[in-house]
Amino acid sequence: MSATVRALLLERDDDGPVRAGVTELAPATLPGGDAPADGEVEVAVARSSLNYKDALIVTGAGGPLVRDFPHVPGIDLAGTVTAVGAGVDPSVAAVGDEVLVTGCWLGERRWGGMATTARVPASWLVRRPADLDAARAMALGTAGFTAQLCCDALAHGGVAPGSGTVLVTGATGGVGSLAVHLLARSGHTVAAATGDPDAAGRLHDLGAAEVLPRAELEELAARPLASARWAGVVDVAGGAVLAGALVSTAPRGVVAACGIAGGRRLDVDLAPFFARGVVLAGVDSVLHPMADRPGVWARLATGVEADVLDRLTTTVDLAGVPAAAHDLLARGGRGRTVVTVA
């Protein structure tokens, strides 16, 4: 490990604004002090990424997501194991392993991926798939992992290619873009709902067969039922968009709900459930079982075309994160943002 750790550090006095700046930290300030604690590892971080939740944390708009300051953000990371604490099974982690971490409260309750060194429990590690370098792993990142979990939820509920059109909301954002592409590439007919009137070309390039304004869903939200259009739904918006999607889902359809970009309350008539048997499936990437994660990453790594991923991705360095975070919340996501850490 180098003599210091370069990190994006967030500081906050009482209820004041969050201040973000790049700084050099003494390694002993990391969790564990001078060395990784028992059961933990040290990772030389190559890349992190900027997700919606990171944007909330970095700008201070996230309320209670982070309670203790100073804090290093970054809810995901890709890097190389450089030291292993006592009691770590060598089959779980060894020096030199190429790994990634998403969720598990990284960047929320534990210092995160936006620093050249991170210390995390060995049990949080996933081996980085061999066909993904660190940059592409984080171009996928938490958003890609969540998009794959949503696709898996649809498949688990019996929504197979050919079942009918699958709707994706928030389609220009990180989770939405990758869900559109994954679903289209696996043979689904995809409708992409967006609030961006200029996004149709980009969404068709990702594989969407149809693009609709998100207002069309919001207008349906107060109805008990609307025309049955969707065999399945991946929803990142919540609120009225999710309500509109539910009332327009076909009998036995599955709605995978993972996000709150448009609202965290759901006010909807129950008719989709009792009259059409629609299934509302919640998706949580943070505490998704570790044993299942390598399989999710393997499906994700092969499900996304590398050149499509590269076109979706913008790169910033640590110093560029605060401006990118404000921009993401102000304009909505535009694909994915990778953070170059080292």
Ligand SMILES: NC(=O)c1ccc[n+]([C@@H]2O[C@H](COP(=O)([O-])OP(=O)(O)OC[C@H]3O[C@@H](n4cnc5c(N)ncnc54)[C@H](OP(=O)(O)O)[C@@H]3O)[C@@H](O)[C@H]2O)c1
């Ligand atoms: N459950 C989980 O484990 C999990 C994991 C990752 C993310 N998430 C959640 O998923 C959501 C999306 O995350 P992300 O990283 O993809 O964020 P993102 O890149 O910022 O994308 C969010 C998208 O939501 C749409 N949107 C913005 N404001 C909206 C509004 N007022 N009403 C409806 N839609 C709106 C926009 O797409 P259009 O302009 O195309 O409509 C925007 O691009 C967030 O709520 C995030 O917290 C949950």
